[in-house]
Amino acid sequence: MFHRTHLLAGAVLLLGAASLSGQGVRVPATVDTLPNGLRIIVHEDQSSPIVTVNTWFDVGSANEKPGRTGLAHLFEHLMFMGSEHAPYPQFDRLLEAAGANNNASTSNDVTDYYEAGPVHALPLMFWLDADRMGWFLPVMDAKKVDAQRDIVKNERRQSVENQPYGLVEDYEPGMLFPPGHPYSWPVIGSMADLSAASLEDVRDFFRRYYAPDNAVIAVAGAVKRDSVIKLVKKYFGAIPRGPGAPKLVPSQPRLTADTMVTLEDRVQVPQLTYDFETVRAWDPDDVTLDVASFLLTGAKSSRLTQRLVYIDQSAGSVYASANNQHVAGYFGIVAQARPGHNLPELQTAIDAELQRLAKDGPSAREMEQARNSMESRILGGMETVMGKARLLNQYYIELGTPDGFQKDIDRLRAVTAADVQRVVRQYLLGPRVVISVVPTGKAATPGVAAQRRSVP
Amino acid sequence: MKPGLLSAALILAATPLMAQVTTAPTLGPAPTLVLPRVERAVLPNGITVLVSRNAEVPIVEGRLIIDGGARLQGVTPGLAPFAAGTLMEGAGGRTGVQLAEEIDLLGARIGAGASWENFSVSVRAPKRTIDKAMALMSDVTLRPNFAAADVKRLRDLRLVGFLTARDRPTSVASKVFYRNVFPAGHPYHNEIAGDSASVATFDSAMVRRLWTSVIDPRRATFIITGDVTLAEARAWVTAHFGSWTSPANAPTKPAAAAVAAAPRTATHVILVDKPGAAQSVIMIGAPGTNRTSPDYPAIELMNTILGGSFSSRLNDFLREQLGYTYGASSNFGWSPVPGAFLASAQVRTNVTDSSLAVFFREFKRIRSELITPTELDRGKAYIVLGALDNYETAGQVAGAISTSVLFGRPLATIAEEYTRIGQLTAADVQRAAEKYFDPAQMTVVVVGDIAKIRPVIEKLNLGPISVQAY
Numbered sequence: 001m002f003h004r005t006h007l008l009a010g011a012v013l014l015l016g017a018a019s020l021s022g023q024g025v026r027v028p029a030t031v032d033t034l035p036n037g038l039r040i041i042v043h044e045d046q047s048s049p050i051v052t053v054n055t056w057f058d059v060g061s062a063n064e065k066p067g068r069t070g071l072a073h074l075f076e077h078l079m080f081m082g083s084e085h086a087p088y089p090q091f092d093r094l095l096e097a098a099g100a101n102n103n104a105s106t107s108n109d110v111t112d113y114y115e116a117g118p119v120h121a122l123p124l125m126f127w128l129d130a131d132r133m134g135w136f137l138p139v140m141d142a143k144k145v146d147a148q149r150d151i152v153k154n155e156r157r158q159s160v161e162n163q164p165y166g167l168v169e170d171y172e173p174g175m176l177f178p179p180g181h182p183y184s185w186p187v188i189g190s191m192a193d194l195s196a197a198s199l200e201d202v203r204d205f206f207r208r209y210y211a212p213d214n215a216v217i218a219v220a221g222a223v224k225r226d227s228v229i230k231l232v233k234k235y236f237g238a239i240p241r242g243p244g245a246p247k248l249v250p251s252q253p254r255l256t257a258d259t260m261v262t263l264e265d266r267v268q269v270p271q272l273t274y275d276f277e278t279v280r281a282w283d284p285d286d287v288t289l290d291v292a293s294f295l296l297t298g299a300k301s302s303r304l305t306q307r308l309v310y311i312d313q314s315a316g317s318v319y320a321s322a323n324n325q326h327v328a329g330y331f332g333i334v335a336q337a338r339p340g341h342n343l344p345e346l347q348t349a350i351d352a353e354l355q356r357l358a359k360d361g362p363s364a365r366e367m368e369q370a371r372n373s374m375e376s377r378i379l380g381g382m383e384t385v386m387g388k389a390r391l392l393n394q395y396y397i398e399l400g401t402p403d404g405f406q407k408d409i410d411r412l413r414a415v416t417a418a419d420v421q422r423v424v425r426q427y428l429l430g431p432r433v434v435i436s437v438v439p440t441g442k443a444a445t446p447g448v449a450a451q452r453r454s455v456p
Numbered sequence: 457m458k459p460g461l462l463s464a465a466l467i468l469a470a471t472p473l474m475a476q477v478t479t480a481p482t483l484g485p486a487p488t489l490v491l492p493r494v495e496r497a498v499l500p501n502g503i504t505v506l507v508s509r510n511a512e513v514p515i516v517e518g519r520l521i522i523d524g525g526a527r528l529q530g531v532t533p534g535l536a537p538f539a540a541g542t543l544m545e546g547a548g549g550r551t552g553v554q555l556a557e558e559i560d561l562l563g564a565r566i567g568a569g570a571s572w573e574n575f576s577v578s579v580r581a582p583k584r585t586i587d588k589a590m591a592l593m594s595d596v597t598l599r600p601n602f603a604a605a606d607v608k609r610l611r612d613l614r615l616v617g618f619l620t621a622r623d624r625p626t627s628v629a630s631k632v633f634y635r636n637v638f639p640a641g642h643p644y645h646n647e648i649a650g651d652s653a654s655v656a657t658f659d660s661a662m663v664r665r666l667w668t669s670v671i672d673p674r675r676a677t678f679i680i681t682g683d684v685t686l687a688e689a690r691a692w693v694t695a696h697f698g699s700w701t702s703p704a705n706a707p708t709k710p711a712a713a714a715v716a717a718a719p720r721t722a723t724h725v726i727l728v729d730k731p732g733a734a735q736s737v738i739m740i741g742a743p744g745t746n747r748t749s750p751d752y753p754a755i756e757l758m759n760t761i762l763g764g765s766f767s768s769r770l771n772d773f774l775r776e777q778l779g780y781t782y783g784a785s786s787n788f789g790w791s792p793v794p795g796a797f798l799a800s801a802q803v804r805t806n807v808t809d810s811s812l813a814v815f816f817r818e819f820k821r822i823r824s825e826l827i828t829p830t831e832l833d834r835g836k837a838y839i840v841l842g843a844l845d846n847y848e849t850a851g852q853v854a855g856a857i858s859t860s861v862l863f864g865r866p867l868a869t870i871a872e873e874y875t876r877i878g879q880l881t882a883a884d885v886q887r888a889a890e891k892y893f894d895p896a897q898m899t900v901v902v903v904g905d906i907a908k909i910r911p912v913i914e915k916l917n918l919g920p921i922s923v924q925a926y
Contacts, residue, residue: 099841
């Protein structure tokens with residue numbers, strides 16, 4: 001839908017990159033820091049008369065406390081509810097009247113806001129962003145919290161309760177991560193916690209996390225760096241530094257045994273989810289796991305796609321992903337059975353393919369296919385100023401330097417078949433989370449030995 | 457390795473404490489839209505080549521558009537997109553797997569699809585490999601395998617897709633909406649992908665017959681954008697599609713769509729039962745009008761204010777003020793055969809009736825009252841200045857040219873439409889609302905828990921209520 005969407009847990013790292021021509025890839029960008037700690041990245045691209053302002057606050061659902069899950073995302077919604085000098089609903093109205101659009105998303109690790117549109121609207125984008133960064137509290141009240149709480153609950157209904165297989169999102173985090181781990185609850189939060197969030201919770205959250213020294217703004221478009229910095233100083237300069245936001249501590253759990261659940265849902269065909277504990281973003285094995293996901297399901301010729309969808313024809317779809325984030329990572333495989341086929345059958349086939357990849361490793365041709373396709377994918381991210389602003393911010397937050405494109409390519413090109421073979425052995429053959437979703441009344445499918453949790 | 461401070465950061469010299477800027481900045485003049493230049497050539501076998509150059513990124517995009525499409529599928533709903541999908545399952549003697557490998561090795565993407573009006577095969581590749589990618593694209597287009605086993609496998613997959621779509625309330629609502637808004641015999645009565653009864657009959661011979669009958673260079677337009685010159689484009693297309701010939705005795709162009717306008721019907725409500733649903737999916741609409749209508753600019757502006765933007769009335773009331781939904785919107789479907797006006801939202805079950813009441817109140821109000829000057833200005837800027845974002849990438853430009861081809865108008869006419877939008881008045885918007893939709897002539901589809909929602913919907917007296925299965 002429109003707006004303020006939550007990202008499903010797992011901001012997938014963009015990997016690989018550009019130049020199949022063999023030349024280096026550069027997205028020149030400057031970084032400046034205001035006295036109040038606000039950091040500004042600027043990338044000049046004069047090719048279209050447009051601009052994107054992409055602001056990352058270093059806070060996500062991982063910063064929440066048990067009992068208040070979903071607060072980071074609820075807060076993201078509240079950032080559009082007006083500020084002292086730009087009362088609700090000026091934020092959206094003024095931007096639309098200038099031909100610009102905006103949105104935001106929340107992940108486990110970060111909250112990401114953007115405005116995009118004609119370049120003449122840049123001062124307006126900055127003014128609105130600055131006013132809500134500096135003058136949010138004076139106009140925040142319980143009524144606004146209640147209004148957005150209802151909307152977020154609707155969002156949850158749409159993506160979880162009323163969505164086939166949506167309940168997996170509720171179970172998966174708690175099965176992968178131990179109680180208290182910052183990734184052990186879903187980004188969207190629980191209905192009970194959303195109900196419990198108070199105005200005081202919101203105020204505390206703002207004071208702690210929404211300070212200029214906990215934010216990075218990336219500007220990309222038909223701008224000049226010097227005038228951008230001048231505008232940023234003018235609009236953001238008076239906002240005081242925050243108390244220093246608490247930082248997340250990396251913590252990668254390891255499963256010691258399989259953990260399984262069978263859920264019932266009103267669905268036509270059963271679905272299997274496998275999750276394995278892996279590594280954090282930018283760990284040396286991060287990109288190798290991403291290559292492994294391509295080799296399993298990235299193309300029609302990939303191994304699981306071939307085996308399940310083409311040869312056995314036991315699955316309608318299969319999808320693998322490496323979700324390596326700031327605190328921890330996991331590798332997921334999701335397959336939906338075709339009618340007449342069951343989940344034990346899919347499990348056997350997936351296990352066999354993982355064993356085969358671990359035993360023999362990928363061929364040189366498979367590796368080249370994966371590398372080229374993944375490299376090409378990043379060219380897409382570099383085509384728009386919106387894509388570039390987002391990636392510059394992501395690289396900066398994760399690597400400390402915004403132009404991380406070439407580094408991303410380099411690490412992708414360095415992955416060898418032996419590396420893939422090793423990570424499959426190391427991460428994808430051991431204990432795992434197994435989530436089976438079966439049609440209501442079918443939880444006793446033969447072979448699915450698991451605790452039964454029926455969800456009404 | 458959390459963020460942390462970076463060596464590259466330059467700490468700006470301390471500045472005196474500044475005051476907050478308390479009023480919105482006055483903006484300078486808005487940039488003007490410069491539409492991409494399009495060059496044209498026609499090859500001896502009849503292919504029209506349209507080229508728009510933007511060498512900023514070393515990427516080339518190609519779209520081969522073949523006149524025809526799903527409206528030619530006749531009594532076999534779904535055959536056109538199915539045939540297009542089958543192209544990727546093997547061509548030029550390669551299996552689908554070999555094809556996929558070769559495409560990836562080039563860092564390229566090739567895809568095929570069908571809309572109601574045309575077939576398209578698209579390619580995207582780095583400049584360095586585009587020539588090889590076009591060779592593969594030529595095989596896909598002109599020498600598909602259509603192997604019986606591949607057709608059967610793809611057919612079975614589509615059937616699974618129909619089955620799982622039954623679980624998604626929005627898919628169900630959409631299917632029920634179109635089959636009721638457009639009468640049997642109208643192309644939009646069925647989903648473009650067809651249904652399980654139709655798709656279950658597909659075989660290799662049917663797919664081949666359809667494809668052979670439409671694949672004619674005289675019906676083809678090859679749009680190439682990105683890092684390309686007209687001379688390069690001509691050379692690539694000549695090398696890979698130059699020997700393509702028209703089938704014997706084939707008409708130059710498929711007959712224009714002769715589709716009787718779908719009648720509007722008195723407002724009625726169709727319920728689809730989803731017991732225990734947490735939300736109701738609401739879709740309300742009626743047959744719309746032609747993209748080539750002189751009223752197109754007024755309709756688009758009217759819809760932007762009604763339900764076409766975040767600040768629009770439907771989203772503002774149903775989401776922001778009332779909290780009934782995560783989002784409400786409306787739009788007109790633009791196609792040479794007029795599509796539907798469709799307003800929709802997914803709402804909490806216990807406010808289904810209240811939400812319907814808001815939809816109808818707003819339908820009536822945009823006809824009975826003039827929009828405000830603020831809405832008028834905001835709507836105009838949102839469309840006209842918002843369009844500056846639409847021509848940034850080679851893919852966007854190819855898409856815009858492809859749309860202009862679909863309606864038989866040069867890309868430059870878009871600029872004239874924006875000028876006309878800028879000249880519209882509140883009265884023009886009201887006239888468009890009066891003429892192009894009528895709250896008394898709407899089809900209302902609600903997918904939800906009938907036991908809970910029917911009694912309250914009855915009290916709204918919107919019109920007759922019926923229940924349909926899916």
